[in-house]
Amino acid sequence: MTISQIHASEVKPMTAAQRALAILGCFDQDHLLLTLSEISRRSGLSLSTTHRLVGELREWGALERAQDGRYAIGMRILELGSLEPQGMRLRDVALPFLGDLQAATNANVHLSVRDGHDVVYVDSLRARGGATVLSRLGGRWPLHATGTGLVLLAFAPVEFREEVLASPLKRFTADTITDPDELRRVLADVRRTGVGIVQDSITSDCTSVGVPVRGARDRIVGAIAVTISAKSSPHTVLPALSATARAISRGLGAPSAIGRPSTAA
Amino acid sequence: MTISQIHASEVKPMTAAQRALAILGCFDQDHLLLTLSEISRRSGLSLSTTHRLVGELREWGALERAQDGRYAIGMRILELGSLEPQGMRLRDVALPFLGDLQAATNANVHLSVRDGHDVVYVDSLRARGGATVLSRLGGRWPLHATGTGLVLLAFAPVEFREEVLASPLKRFTADTITDPDELRRVLADVRRTGVGIVQDSITSDCTSVGVPVRGARDRIVGAIAVTISAKSSPHTVLPALSATARAISRGLGAPSAIGRPSTAA
Structure with a gap:
């Protein structure tokens, strides 16, 4: 999927940073653990974009992978949040x-x-x-x-x-x-x-x-x-x-x- | 500053999402409040890139602005961290x-x-x-x-x-x-x-x-x-x-x- 296709499916084009934040924003009290396709659906991003960004977020520690393979907010965000x-x-x-x-x-x-x-x-x-x-x-x-x-x-x-x-x-x-x-x-x-x-x-x-x-x-x-x-x-x-x-x-x-x-x- | 100039100043090219994460990573226990130029220096990103990304992070609630004009980790990250x-x-x-x-x-x-x-x-x-x-x-x-x-x-x-x-x-x-x-x-x-x-x-x-x-x-x-x-x-x-x-x-x-x-x- 190309950038233009992604943009075509959205009301307003998102920057790459906004797409990464949209992935973090998929998680809430009722959604602590999400699969890749759930993140893709909730964020409105394509599966391939989701896959790439989840990889980058995970590498940094913003997301972590649970034992069942689903993704969750990572320890690094807990740590960062304590600095507010x-x-x-x-x-x-x-x-x-x-x-x-x-x-x-x-x-x-x-x-x-x-x-x-x-x-x-x-x-x-x-x-x-x-x-x-x-x-x-x-x-x-x-x-x-x-x-x-x-x-x-x-x-x-x-x-x-x-x-x-x-x-x-x-x-x-x-x-x-x-x-x-x-x-x-x-x-x-x-x-x-x-x-x-x-x-x-x-x-x-x-x-x-x-x-x-x-x-x-x-x-x-x-x-x-x-x-x-x-x-x-x-x-x-x-x-x-x-x-x-x-x-x-x-x-x-x-x-x-x-x-x-x-x-x- | 263009993307190629930014890349030239770094060991390895960063994606846009990684640059946003690098900005969040500038904050730690000894750096709770940072100016735009401190963020630029600590992240290794140009001032213009820093300015743009800080704006996007702030709009989402990942960063907030203190009374003295400096930036800090935002309430939304505190909230997100509690979901780990x-x-x-x-x-x-x-x-x-x-x-x-x-x-x-x-x-x-x-x-x-x-x-x-x-x-x-x-x-x-x-x-x-x-x-x-x-x-x-x-x-x-x-x-x-x-x-x-x-x-x-x-x-x-x-x-x-x-x-x-x-x-x-x-x-x-x-x-x-x-x-x-x-x-x-x-x-x-x-x-x-x-x-x-x-x-x-x-x-x-x-x-x-x-x-x-x-x-x-x-x-x-x-x-x-x-x-x-x-x-x-x-x-x-x-x-x-x-x-x-x-x-x-x-x-x-x-x-x-x-x-x-x-x-x-």
């Missing part, structure tokens, strides 16, 4: 405190940052026997559907908030907030209370309680959340969650958290 | 147990897998006040210089062991084992005891104690380690470390860990 500076800095400061929070609440805890209209989990500690959650390191969910997302959206600049409110709000369950007016009211509450709470928003029997994490100049740099069973009250975890957020914020140099030591420290 | 199946599966099972181990020992704990002649840390929990270690999620160190590396090397096939023993063994400190004959003796000890111990091997005042983690068919799939001050005895952490390795191995379906419940469970 926003997540790295937050994780470095937050991890011991998140461990304490998990031990104190025996629940799942997450640390999130905003990336576009989504939250990305830069760290996630799951308790044994904790509520079942779909999140994990590197997980990505829309802002409106998670506790940390509500917090990051509520405190984002108004133009960005309105951009998200004007875009389609994906529904996961009957309880996902998808009405822009309702979401606008909820966000005002989050700004007033400093806490974002969603219940059964992505899966049932799951409440996510999020609070902001601040850094230098008191800028909000991320959010942490505890995920509990919908039967539990958010008030049972809120003091520990707030104390943890203050401890992390102090570690990140947030002026508002420096003066008074948090009760958790 | 070997690390993901291990992390999923191991994390709660590693949290227990950290709480019990108040030390830094790691989970490693082998990648080529190195260990890669697929998870790392650092205690506040624990020994200072350079490792972290995604960190990479030579097998001969770490506790988990000794374990993974000791139990690797003999041909692979001899390949590593025949290759240059990098020295980090005066105590790094760099003599092949000494390393061969140490590895025999590790096979006999099931424990890999290195002292002051990468940094001073730091002992790393590693034990294997097994999976289906009792195959060794990784190793966990506790890092303690060189003043502490490995024997103080070994029971908790062994119990944790058994608990994780049982979670991964290792037959040898299923019969008798570990004391930590």
Whole structure:
């Protein structure tokens, strides 16, 4: 297959680098292992182009071959991903405190940052026997559907908030907030209370309680959340969650958290 | 600059995909943020090629721009890296147990897998006040210089062991084992005891104690380690470390860990 044939089958010509990235983009949480023909189909690239690029990606360590012969994201990408500076800095400061929070609440805890209209989990500690959650390191969910997302959206600049409110709000369950007016009211509450709470928003029997994490100049740099069973009250975890957020914020140099030591420290 | 000029300046012509990967490969633990000209210099690519490829990588989310205008690895790579199946599966099972181990020992704990002649840390929990270690999620160190590396090397096939023993063994400190004959003796000890111990091997005042983690068919799939001050005895952490390795191995379906419940469970 020639370049012109490849281009003919696509809406817009891709550069070679974009084709390599398209191959990496075939992998997601539901597609951890793919055959060559699955990669070709999902990327829209010819089998011969896929074969050549997969070979180059594998040689570099971006892809690896599983025992069953299928391809997966390689260790080199895991390593490279750990260098993302926003997540790295937050994780470095937050991890011991998140461990304490998990031990104190025996629940799942997450640390999130905003990336576009989504939250990305830069760290996630799951308790044994904790509520079942779909999140994990590197997980990505829309802002409106998670506790940390509500917090990051509520405190984002108004133009960005309105951009998200004007875009389609994906529904996961009957309880996902998808009405822009309702979401606008909820966000005002989050700004007033400093806490974002969603219940059964992505899966049932799951409440996510999020609070902001601040850094230098008191800028909000991320959010942490505890995920509990919908039967539990958010008030049972809120003091520990707030104390943890203050401890992390102090570690990140947030002026508002420096003066008074948090009760958790 | 034309393609032929670029090629002329390199030992071997690179494909476009390889050039994009070379740009990602410019980033490491000591180079989290790079300017365009630093990327050009480190990759050996012309400034115009670098500019174009950085643009494509940034558009896809593989690179992001920091507030100071420099480039860094992007959130999309962090997300993609979390899909690496070997690390993901291990992390999923191991994390709660590693949290227990950290709480019990108040030390830094790691989970490693082998990648080529190195260990890669697929998870790392650092205690506040624990020994200072350079490792972290995604960190990479030579097998001969770490506790988990000794374990993974000791139990690797003999041909692979001899390949590593025949290759240059990098020295980090005066105590790094760099003599092949000494390393061969140490590895025999590790096979006999099931424990890999290195002292002051990468940094001073730091002992790393590693034990294997097994999976289906009792195959060794990784190793966990506790890092303690060189003043502490490995024997103080070994029971908790062994119990944790058994608990994780049982979670991964290792037959040898299923019969008798570990004391930590």
